[in-house]
Amino acid sequence: MPVAVRTEPPIGTVVPEEVAQRVTQSFRGGPTTTPAAGPRPSPVPTPLPMAAGHRLLIYKQDPSVAELGIRTVFVQSTILNGPADTRIRTELPGVTPVGRNIDGDFIFPPNSPQFDCAHTFAVVRETLSMYERHNGGRPLPFAWNSGSNTDPITVFPRAGIDANAFYSRTAKALKFFSFTPPGASRPVMTNNSFDVVTHEMAHAILDGIKPGWIGTVDNPPQTGGLHEAFGDLTAIFMTLSQADQAEAFVAATKADLHATSFLPAMGEEFGAAFGLPFGLRNADNDLRLSDVGNEVHDISQVFTGGVYDILADVFAFELSRQRQVKSPTQILMEVASSLCKLLFDAIVASPRTGATYADVVGQLVRKSAERDDPPIYRTCILNRFAVREVVEPPVSLDELMSGNMDMANPHYTGGGDAKRIPEVRPADEKSASLRAVQDRSGCCGTMQMPEFRVVPADRLATRGPLTDEDILAAELAELRESFGKLDQNR
Template sequence: MTVQQQQAIPTVLVYEDDPGFPPKVNMPVPHPVPQLDTQPFPTAIAEAAPQQDGAGPGTEAFRYWVAADSLSRASQTWGPLVPTGTQWNPQVGRVLTAHLNAGDDLNAFYDRRGLWFFRRTVAGVTVAACESNEVVEHETGHAILDALRPQLFNAASAETAALHEAFGDISALLSSLRLESLRIAVLAETQGDIEVSSRVSRMAEQLGWAIRQGHPNAVDPDCLRNLANSFFYRDPVQLLPNGPANTLSSEPHSFSRVFSGAFLKIVAGIFRQQNLQDQAGLAKAAEVAGQLLVDAVVAAPVVSAYYAQVAGHMIAADQRRNGGRYGQSLRSAFIRHGILSLEAAASITEPEVARRGAGIAEATPGGGDDQGLTAVTVQGATYGITQPLTLSAPAQERRFGIAGSDPTGGSVRPADPELVATSFLEDLFRRGRVHVPEDHRSDTAFVDDNTSRLKTHEITRSATGEGLVLVRRCFD
């Protein structure tokens, strides 16, 4: 393309990944005007499109184009990787719509009606979630995974919820690595060691800074979360419901770091296996890792110890697609984070993958919300609720007999579905994340009515009219 042709392409100013860590911020750069109607994941923005006039940071026009660039790039990242025919969850409709000014908060969420981005002024800095590519690409990642595996939306399981959050951060990572400029910058910053902390591993630096002003230990020191970490798997049933950012808890964003940390090491390992460790090699490594993840989440049964099943199916996908070329990188990353025990990683052999191959090959995206889940009913009185409460517990048949590492040696025995579901429910109540309508509360109700805390779940009447059910409102 000639210089004249490049100059003729209409552009808008955007951030490439995040506004950056105040007071130092990243410089906006020109990008081609994004196309939102990208198949198979078309998107839209509720607000009217502004002029392409080069408006800078802090303006509504700039925020619009950053969000549009992010939505477009996330769609372009995942579109080529998903099975043919994949579409948004039916409740979303044909187009996923983003709302850029949803209210006063330091948050964003996906709720099957769209993407919602909030903003707040902190220490004189207006922090708009839609102004961060990483935040927008994270939330779009939730919608992508919901298109692939809608069963995860209402599953009463800390591990499936955490996989959703990990997928969001991975969505931001892979979308960033689509840009040659960022790949070059990361290679320079890390001196080619992709698994160390870098501009693309650090998620949402500005939002993390803003949260830290009021809650100093709630997020990482230099970002919201960092994929460059060493968190080691524990059964979330055994973890505390909350904790400071330097510890691991069952809270889904916290526990997500175990899987996203392993995924960054997978990208790094695949990159080291490329013929050339240059920006093109990094692009290839990101694409390969993303493809294996998509294959795995489509095929992996929804069970307790879900991380291990996804890990096993990534190894199986590599065996089918690449003849096992990247198996060592995959096993190493999952072992280092305890997602697979040593014996589990060794058990996923080529003959074992071949033996399970028919079931894996028949796996398709989508399906009903309750597919693979089992109803677990608990006494409502235990939770200050007037009627019995039904939860959707993960209970599909395991394809691989594998599990995570027990820190004392060997494998963790996966918890039974009822324990997984009730533990998840109790942690939601402990974190004040459940909305319980007044008419479902008993005299001993202990519901947290703090209106500033987003309720990710609610108690509602069963569709059958018998009892109550726990349903998810959103992923934030």
């Protein structure tokens, strides 16, 4: 079958330069014609100064999702020419620093180098801001940050030619590449994909929260799976944090999270270039641990699918009890934000290295109880991961598997004790996903980086920047030992 790639931006995404300029002019406020003369009203003093912020044009989803296209976002922080701020800087030789217009905004012709810089910066910034809100408004450190190191992460929107995108702790960078599939007339720009950018930024955020998780050495495959799953789930939570995307999803699916849509599909344009109908991955899957081995990309989809099912279950419950007072879009956005916060808190409370799915699921249950969620939340968490063979089922799954869960009952447990927090155990402690070495052959560029494949987990967990010596430490130690024997024989 022919490879589906973007030629020109599809209808709904085209924003020609003259339109972009007209949009910018319309933002300046005020009527376009001279108003009739009349009494001049006395201005009412503003009690607080206006919040600093800037407008930027971005792809609101993958470029192939025509119904969302390119829209304007408002980022409420101080952005310098670059674009850059205290946490993020943008680098594109010959282009950056990109300057703000007279209104202080970053509005550029779509698909221009300047647009790519502004778009990528905005999505990275919004992703970081989402998790900082879940962190109580406190800044989240990158893995190299400390009291004496406040270095930002550098974003390279056009890093070169490759079917790749990755995060590197050594380079303190996010790099996005482009590639032209066979027979295509235009390249696929990975930086233009909302999903790809949020996924890679999620690796950087999680590496700052749990720096010992990203390495292959001393970590089971499930730990790597958590990293990949966190990237995909971040793309979903970011999508549902934005009202226009959430509204478009609800309208397209009639509020059915299991209907075919752009939400569970990751990187549609990137995936289409390789003949994949649902993007690089599909979060709405039915994979169990027995369906996968030790390949981290496959394992990650088990966890991602479990959380996606929980999102659908909790949304169904909240929709049943709040539909008379809130719109489906508002309910979905609130449920997604709540679940994202719950996952964030569970990860923070999980082990510093070697974390397993059962570790995180156990923390999901405990954190849900601590914040006094209805018992049905914990029932959904345990049931969905029990079905996927991640944890032992606390009760019979007959009602779940027969479709007889009482989704309108906040105290529903399926026969368990609503007041007791069950102990969470792995369903199969001999699973290859827990005992084998990590196979990262199908993972994204981040998980393929040498620094994350050879540096021990304990070294990664100590935080701080990585150097080439860290990456070559094992080989250098062997050389020193070998050369030391030469010295002894002289």
